[in-house]
Amino acid sequence: MTALGRYLRLFGVQLRASLTTSMQYRVDFLIEGAMSIWWLGWNLVPLLILYDVRHEVAGWNFPSALLVIAWFTLLRGLMEGAINPSLIGVVEKIRSGEFDYLLLKPADAQFLVSTTRFEPWKVVDMVGGLGLALAAFIMLGKPPAPGDVLVGIVLLLAAAMVLYSLWILIVSASFWVIRLDNLAYLFSAVFDAARWPIQVFRGVWRFLFTVIIPLALMTTYPAMAMLGKLEARTAIAALGGALLFAAVSRLLWRAAIRSYTSASS
Amino acid sequence: MTRVRATLRATPTMLRVGLAETVAYRVEFVIWMLTTTLPLIMLGLWTSVASEPGKQFAQFGEREFVAYYIGALIVRNLTGSWVVWQINEEIRRGMLSFRLLRPIHPFVTYAATHISSVPMRGLVALPFAVILLFSTAGDLIITDPALIGVLAASLLGAWLLTFFMLVMIGSLGLFVDKSTAVFDVYMGIFAVLSGYLIPLALLPDWAQSIARVAPFRYMLAFPVELAIGFYHARGDALRDLGVQWLWVTIVIAAALVVWRAGIRRYEAFGS
Numbered sequence: 001m002t003a004l005g006r007y008l009r010l011f012g013v014q015l016r017a018s019l020t021t022s023m024q025y026r027v028d029f030l031i032e033g034a035m036s037i038w039w040l041g042w043n044l045v046p047l048l049i050l051y052d053v054r055h056e057v058a059g060w061n062f063p064s065a066l067l068v069i070a071w072f073t074l075l076r077g078l079m080e081g082a083i084n085p086s087l088i089g090v091v092e093k094i095r096s097g098e099f100d101y102l103l104l105k106p107a108d109a110q111f112l113v114s115t116t117r118f119e120p121w122k123v124v125d126m127v128g129g130l131g132l133a134l135a136a137f138i139m140l141g142k143p144p145a146p147g148d149v150l151v152g153i154v155l156l157l158a159a160a161m162v163l164y165s166l167w168i169l170i171v172s173a174s175f176w177v178i179r180l181d182n183l184a185y186l187f188s189a190v191f192d193a194a195r196w197p198i199q200v201f202r203g204v205w206r207f208l209f210t211v212i213i214p215l216a217l218m219t220t221y222p223a224m225a226m227l228g229k230l231e232a233r234t235a236i237a238a239l240g241g242a243l244l245f246a247a248v249s250r251l252l253w254r255a256a257i258r259s260y261t262s263a264s265s
Numbered sequence: 266m267t268r269v270r271a272t273l274r275a276t277p278t279m280l281r282v283g284l285a286e287t288v289a290y291r292v293e294f295v296i297w298m299l300t301t302t303l304p305l306i307m308l309g310l311w312t313s314v315a316s317e318p319g320k321q322f323a324q325f326g327e328r329e330f331v332a333y334y335i336g337a338l339i340v341r342n343l344t345g346s347w348v349v350w351q352i353n354e355e356i357r358r359g360m361l362s363f364r365l366l367r368p369i370h371p372f373v374t375y376a377a378t379h380i381s382s383v384p385m386r387g388l389v390a391l392p393f394a395v396i397l398l399f400s401t402a403g404d405l406i407i408t409d410p411a412l413i414g415v416l417a418a419s420l421l422g423a424w425l426l427t428f429f430m431l432v433m434i435g436s437l438g439l440f441v442d443k444s445t446a447v448f449d450v451y452m453g454i455f456a457v458l459s460g461y462l463i464p465l466a467l468l469p470d471w472a473q474s475i476a477r478v479a480p481f482r483y484m485l486a487f488p489v490e491l492a493i494g495f496y497h498a499r500g501d502a503l504r505d506l507g508v509q510w511l512w513v514t515i516v517i518a519a520a521l522v523v524w525r526a527g528i529r530r531y532e533a534f535g536s
Contacts, residue, residue, distance in 0.1 A: 031446065042453050046307075049467050053320050058313070189300040196310055205309035 010107060011115055018118040032121045040073065040128045043195065058199040063139035064227055065197055070136055071156065071219040072195040074129030079163050079191075081122025086114050087167045088184060091174045099260070110168065110253050133226075144226045151235055152226040158242035159218035165242075165249035166213075172249070172256035194219045217241060272369050279374060283381030291385070298389045301341050307462065308334035323466040329493070332402035333464050335393050336489035341461065342390045343420065344427040344484065346379045349448045352435030361531065372432065372524070379428060405493045412491065415502045419488040422509040426516055427484045433520035439527025460486030480516065483509035 022029075047069065051062040060068075090113045093099040103109055137143060144152070170183050193201075193209055198216035201209060209215040217238045224230040287294055311330040315322065325333070352375070355361040364371050397403060407413060434448050441447070456462045457472075459481035465473055476482050487505055496502040 035446075035449065038450075039453065042457065045457055046310075046463055049463060050314065053322055054314070054317075057317065183296060186296055186300045186302075189302045190306075192303065193306040193309075196306075200313060201309045202313040202316075205306075205313075 007107070007111060010111070014115040015118060018116075019120055022118075022120050029121050033124045036122075036124045036128055040125075040132070043069065043073075058197065060197045060199065063136045064223065066139070067133055067136040067226060068197045068219050068223045069195050070129050070132035071159075071222050072129070073132060074126050075156065075159055075163065075194070075218055076191070077122045077125030077129060078160055080125070081119045083114075083160075083164050083167055084184070085117040085119050087171050089113075089116060090171050091184075094174060094260075103257075103260075109257060110250070113171070114164070114168075145228060148226055148228045151230070152222045155217075155222040155225055155235065155238060158239050159222060162214055162217060162242045162245050165245040168249040168253055172252045175256040175260055191215070197223070214241060214245070268368070272373055275369055276373075276377060279377035280381045283378040284384070286378065287382045287385045294382070294385060295389060297347070298342055298345075298386065301338060301345065303456075303461065304334040304338040304341065323464070324495075325464060325466070328402045328405065330464075331400060332397060332405045332493040333489060335397040335402070336492050337461060337485060339390045339393055339397075340420070340423060340485050340488050342393075343383060343386050344424045345386075346382070346428055346431060348375055348379055348428065348431045349435040349445065351375070351378075352432070353438045353445055356438045356531070365528070372429075372520070375432060376428065383424070402493075407492060407494045409499075411499050412496065412502055415499070415506055416488060416491050419483075419491055419506055419509060422506070422513050423484050423488050425513045426480060426509065429513070429516045429520045430480070430484070433516065433523050436520060436524045436527050439524075439531050455481050455484070458482065459484050460489065480512040483512055 044066075047062075047065060050057060051065070055061065057065070090099070093102065093113075102112055105112060166187065167184075170187065173183070190213055193205075194215040198206060198209055198220040210217075221230055221234065221238050225235060308331060311322075311325070311334070312327050315325065315327045315330055352361075355364065361371075364374060367374065398406065407416070430451075431448075434451055437447055438445075457468075458465075458476045458479050460476070465476050465482065465486050468476065476486075483505070487509060490496065491502060496505075
């Protein structure tokens, strides 16, 4: 019975608690599901208009650009279902002092705050994303090579890790500057740019979305991998970048916890 | 009549309090305004698309896209507000009761708070306006004094239309638990039909004809298109201004109806 086993069991408990809570709001499921499908179609509007006039933009034809949107939808579903809900709550806990009780528990605080809440209904979004990917490959007329799919999935996991790390960075910052939930909204707004292939942007935008906020890594690279167009070197650099991000966020979290002096003091 | 006079007398104070609130939460305020990144993302996207050789997008070249999206960013920042969340929160926490006790109509107090945030909003939008004026897209900005007058009136109309639309959605919170969900749907329609996501001229014809009669266009695309010289005839501009103010009247009336019906229910809860 190692620490890993204990944490796995703890994860199961937290997940089950979230599921039971969500089950109480079954009507929400229908509403959220309908809304997801609505947004899925709505979000395609700019893409359809763009490709109605042009056949190719920055080397991306319609089906491959659709694949980027598919990854984007999948990743956003993951973020809104498994990453945001818990971490948005932390900010409030720090402000109210409730966070102290969490620190007292005999488990890693970062693990606990990251797993307090899941929104299982977001699975609808993720299924929608997979559906778009499927449609893209049907339009392309050739299935992806198994090796490419593997690289695509690994990169998507790396992207999820980067997203999670970015959130931990935001939460850690809120130990010093209270009320950063607005920053969370800001991030969601910027994340929206990830629905476009990075090559479509030029100059400042491309730099911003590749280096400062690694949106390119999150959706464009996995899509390119699936299309068999990603160079191995870029893939390895992307993975390295993701790991670096995770390490930095963990270090900052530890520093933040050390400087935490509770709400009342 | 005394009520109107009391309201007028209280107005300077309400505006001062609103401004003080905005200044007190300035960091949050600026971050909140920065969340309107969509026009900038679209600006980056469309300018680089337009720079590639290929068919033109309606009358839009690189310069037009720059002018349009910066204009959209400025108008959106000036007219946006968080009144939906405010009303929701006050209903949920019962703070609305205090507001109802005041001898001034809540719409006036809400409007005062949000009007007084406009100077601060203008300050944040100013750099973008400067960039627009001094970039190559600056040549598109109108110089005809009559049209500038119409533009000023259309900005006021856009503010009123947006604000009372949001107040109406917020008031729905008196009937349903989640009026923020209604707001999400609203945002989805607004984004496309107001020209926020994409200039309306690029939409297919049938969508354009819907946009022309729906209120959303008059919240954003109308003042923007006016400012960057898409209206050549003064008559057209005046006609659309008339439509805008007609919508302002309709939406204020609708908001009042929803609010009144909702307040009757709210009191029935005995809270």
